[in-house]
Amino acid sequence: MNDQFIEALFIKGKAKGFDEQEVYYLKNKNTEISVYQGQLDKFNISEDGGLSYRGMVDGKLGYAYTEIMDEAAIDMLVEEAFANAKVIEAEDEVFLHDGKGEYTKIDNYNPSLELVPIENKIQFMLDLEQSILTADSRVKTMSQNSYDEVESIRRIKNTKGLDLTDQVSYCLAYAVAIVEENEDKRTGLGYDISNTFDALSIEKITKEATQDALKMLGAKSIKSMNCPVVIKNETFAQLFSAYIGILNAERVQKKLSKLGDKLGEVIASPVLTLTDDPHLKGALSSSAFDAEGVATYQKSIIEKGVLKSFFHNLKTASKDGVVSTGNASKGSYKGTVGVAPSNLVIEPGESSLEEIFTTIDRGVYIIDLQGLHAGIDTISGDFSLQSYGYLIENGKLTKPVSQITVAGNFFEMLMNIECFADDFRFSILSSDYTGAASVKISALSISGE
Known part of the structure; x- marks a missing residue:
């Protein structure tokens, strides 16, 4: 998050008349992989995010947001938040936090997760599909499966001294198995989640996706x-x-x-x-x-x-x-x-x-x-x-x-x-x-x- 953008935004907001101001920045990167019949069916990497701005004037908090952070966005954020604050009728007292408190260090980010080659993640899903389909002769297909990987960074900064950042990453693999016997069909979900790719277990997901479904037959x-x-x-x-x-x-x-x-x-x-x-x-x-x-x-x-x-x-x-x-x-x-x-x-x-x-x-x-x-x-x-x-x-x-x-x-x-x-x-x-x-x-x- 660009500190110069935030500083320019706060200067503009102060000139407009805001007593207190805050930005909330969030950026997500998502990777999704699914397979079907031994072939890659979906592969998608997407990024999204943006910034929201809150400014207090006359005890009211105005609000605006943007995905694009340039000079034009600064003017838009300040003007829109100011206009919103002026039409608020609620009498509830509102606050921006001053940053006081004891903050525990939380380490939820694993930078090595995104360094694992995409080929390894695709192969994991192919191996998972094969494991489920061969677990029992009554397993007929998989209705859903996906490898989802998320990396997120968040920052909050305001004019009262608050400036915080955190980052998180994790990966999730799941599959839904369909089993059938004597025209009776049942489904079962298996999943595993971790912030380390190597910790995901094909055996665990296979067992969960098939066992309950098979036991429910009849x-x-x-x-x-x-x-x-x-x-x-x-x-x-x-x-x-x-x-x-x-x-x-x-x-x-x-x-x-x-x-x-x-x-x-x-x-x-x-x-x-x-x-x-x-x-x-x-x-x-x-x-x-x-x-x-x-x-x-x-x-x-x-x-x-x-x-x-x-x-x-x-x-x-x-x-x-x-x-x-x-x-x-x-x-x-x-x-x-x-x-x-x-x-x-x-x-x-x-x-x-x-x-x-x-x-x-x-x-x-x-x-x-x-x-x-x-x-x-x-x-x-x-x-x-x-x-x-x-x-x-x-x-x-x-x-x-x-x-x-x-x-x-x-x-x-x-x-x-x-x-x-x-x-x-x-x-x-x-x-x-x-x-x-x-x-x-x-x-x-x-x-x-």
């Missing part, structure tokens, strides 16, 4: 019942993430969360502890600072069932008379400042998944939930979701089940959590980067035949 519905339910680690992470907005201070202040008046109260089973950990090594959302430049820190949101905090940025924190939790967010350089968690960690338990199964005479082990955003109500907490998994009988998994619907209430479910397994894992499918272990719920409604 799955049928079961009679409706109210029973204990175990939800797979990644699946529970996705469900929990779909409701995470109830802990967002913006939604709480707009009366859009049932937890608004529950701080300090028990809202879940004592076995549930939820931590927001922006310093977790190797996690996708780790950073020393948030989108406003506030220093991030590890914090308990729910501790042994007790609600300890909401997620705050500077504005929501001021409204509630608290300090920011370092959870300001921007979807891109174009986006306005909102609130979001970083790496959400639901603390695992000590029992193995198999040990948890032994505590159930008759129940269901759910490995997938479908229609998460259509089948949930984040206000009431009610959910009704198509799902599939396995029947649990006399402490063991017996047969695969599909065409069932699991229903309940999220807030009641939190209170009915009995235990977590020791199989913690982050889900790449959750709307926020959330990790959980498999969980036993004392009872949920299962609708089938």
Whole structure:
């Protein structure tokens, strides 16, 4: 990011009448590779990014952004931000951060990742396809596969002394296998993620993409019942993430969360502890600072069932008379400042998944939930979701089940959590980067035949 451009922008903004100013710069480089039937199907390298500008005048923050950083852009940014500030009617107090705080050094950038030859990455995907297609005679094809590599650099600088930069890189490989037997088709997803290319495992992805799909062949519905339910680690992470907005201070202040008046109260089973950990090594959302430049820190949101905090940025924190939790967010350089968690960690338990199964005479082990955003109500907490998994009988998994619907209430479910397994894992499918272990719920409604 050109310091001369920033300096010229701040000089122009000051002359226009802005008391305080800030730039937020973001640049992403993405590499995507996919294969089909032993041939390269897609290869794309793209770069995008730009700069957003915020200026404060008469207590209002004007906003503008650009992808092109030249002299003409300086005039456009200042004039547009000034015009925006003048039409703002909201009376909310707004802030730019002064850079005070203890910033933890986070090393999420691996410069050697992009030095790995493209040929090696293509060959990895070809080998992965071959591994999956030859894993079992019932594996027929792959509906999706991709190698995705991301490198991102971010900088925030303002006229109050704040000047921060961070850089992150990672690679993700995934594949969706389709298996078939007796005209019964099932799919399975396998993936691996790292910031080191050599750490990606073809064996791991192959096993994940094929095992559950093969085991689900012949799955049928079961009679409706109210029973204990175990939800797979990644699946529970996705469900929990779909409701995470109830802990967002913006939604709480707009009366859009049932937890608004529950701080300090028990809202879940004592076995549930939820931590927001922006310093977790190797996690996708780790950073020393948030989108406003506030220093991030590890914090308990729910501790042994007790609600300890909401997620705050500077504005929501001021409204509630608290300090920011370092959870300001921007979807891109174009986006306005909102609130979001970083790496959400639901603390695992000590029992193995198999040990948890032994505590159930008759129940269901759910490995997938479908229609998460259509089948949930984040206000009431009610959910009704198509799902599939396995029947649990006399402490063991017996047969695969599909065409069932699991229903309940999220807030009641939190209170009915009995235990977590020791199989913690982050889900790449959750709307926020959330990790959980498999969980036993004392009872949920299962609708089938």
